[in-house]
Amino acid sequence: MKPMSKYTISILCFLLSITISSAQNEQVETLGEKETDSISFQEKYGLRFGIDLSRLGRTAFETDYSGFEVSADYRLGQRFYVAGELGFEEKANSNNYLETSAKGSYFKAGVDFNLYNNWLGMENLITSGLRVGVSSFSQSRERFTIYDTNSQTWGELQNSERTEFSDLSAVWVELIFGIKTEVFNNVFLGFNVQVKTRLTEKSPSNFENIFIPGFGRTYDSSKVGTGFSYTLSYLLPIYKKARSKKDATVEEETTIEE
Amino acid sequence: MKKIALLVCLLLFTACEPDDVCSENTQTTSRLVIEFFDIEDLDSPKTVAGLFALGIDADGNEVNILGENVTSRSKIELPLNGAQNQTQFKLYKNYDIVNDVVEGNSDIITVAYTTSSVYVSRACGYKNVYSIQGFSIETDADLWMINGEIVIDEVTNENETHVKIYH
Numbered sequence: 001m002k003p004m005s006k007y008t009i010s011i012l013c014f015l016l017s018i019t020i021s022s023a024q025n026e027q028v029e030t031l032g033e034k035e036t037d038s039i040s041f042q043e044k045y046g047l048r049f050g051i052d053l054s055r056l057g058r059t060a061f062e063t064d065y066s067g068f069e070v071s072a073d074y075r076l077g078q079r080f081y082v083a084g085e086l087g088f089e090e091k092a093n094s095n096n097y098l099e100t101s102a103k104g105s106y107f108k109a110g111v112d113f114n115l116y117n118n119w120l121g122m123e124n125l126i127t128s129g130l131r132v133g134v135s136s137f138s139q140s141r142e143r144f145t146i147y148d149t150n151s152q153t154w155g156e157l158q159n160s161e162r163t164e165f166s167d168l169s170a171v172w173v174e175l176i177f178g179i180k181t182e183v184f185n186n187v188f189l190g191f192n193v194q195v196k197t198r199l200t201e202k203s204p205s206n207f208e209n210i211f212i213p214g215f216g217r218t219y220d221s222s223k224v225g226t227g228f229s230y231t232l233s234y235l236l237p238i239y240k241k242a243r244s245k246k247d248a249t250v251e252e253e254t255t256i257e258e
Numbered sequence: 259m260k261k262i263a264l265l266v267c268l269l270l271f272t273a274c275e276p277d278d279v280c281s282e283n284t285q286t287t288s289r290l291v292i293e294f295f296d297i298e299d300l301d302s303p304k305t306v307a308g309l310f311a312l313g314i315d316a317d318g319n320e321v322n323i324l325g326e327n328v329t330s331r332s333k334i335e336l337p338l339n340g341a342q343n344q345t346q347f348k349l350y351k352n353y354d355i356v357n358d359v360v361e362g363n364s365d366i367i368t369v370a371y372t373t374s375s376v377y378v379s380r381a382c383g384y385k386n387v388y389s390i391q392g393f394s395i396e397t398d399a400d401l402w403m404i405n406g407e408i409v410i411d412e413v414t415n416e417n418e419t420h421v422k423i424y425h
Contacts, residue, residue, distance in 0.1 A: 006407045095278065097383030146375060147280060148287035150337035152324040153313055157340045157386070159375065206377045220379050 050233030065216025104137020165204035310353035
């Protein structure tokens, strides 16, 4: 399967999930109208801060990687959140012919849409979102061996002169799918996967971007990339709001009847 | 919803690509291609009977070329030495070994060039591209080569002839 068709499928999945979730909304609304129960649940709205555990883990256990990522989101509506990530990554890559390393920081901003209809009293999320990412980084070429299938005659040629390429950058868009579960009061554990595609990039001359901080490794044949993170986050509640306007109306009416 | 998440995961983990291995089809460092032509009819290739090539290193020692065998042919591919700015080869016509004595007519050619390392891909790294600056046939008492000329000076692939030798 070609990477481009995978990407198309991912977009289709995204669209499909939105359609499914809107269909579910309708169901809930119909039920809500009939409901006369006066119990309403105040949902928390606020700013959530998080840290990526997977990047911390990789920093501890992988010798060729170090990085961290902090994330934040702010709830705008029943289902909408504005969200962003900020991070730093350093990664070394090597094979028999090329040894490189890249380091730099990145920023991602966008929106999350909660597809999950919680039971009353729960505030978990299954999100589908969109991000625009920007990375500013440098890359170094530590050494390279000339690829020559006929090198047995004269011997392999190696260049160990370190060359640094700075002021590199990349811009990409990504689809992000994730879950966040409230494990303790206001404390969430989450996992997300990202599918991304580069829009623009500044590559070094006579070389290419092997690894882009925030974007991940690149592929020769496409502009697509993937990523994931495990997040631990804390919600700082700012205000509370009833689950939906319709529920609130029902509540008021009940009060008058009494 | 969980099914969708699963599907996305599945797509992600099947997204591995074979571009961590340098494919044999990728054009990496190319050898020099020499084609032999007829001195009496400059446009027609002429087979050299029992053609065999040896490399000559900086100290004048003979070096075996990997994959080089004695065959009658009108085209030969020779690896250039990227550590130097010129490489010498000894080309035999009617090469044979009779009672441990090498027979045949040998001529020495010298190819001078500049080298540049060009990026190929993450798996293949860099290749050398040679730009031929000069080609000469060393004079000896019994030359089987008469003349040589550079046709294409950039050695980027083996599908084209870089140097023509007339005999």
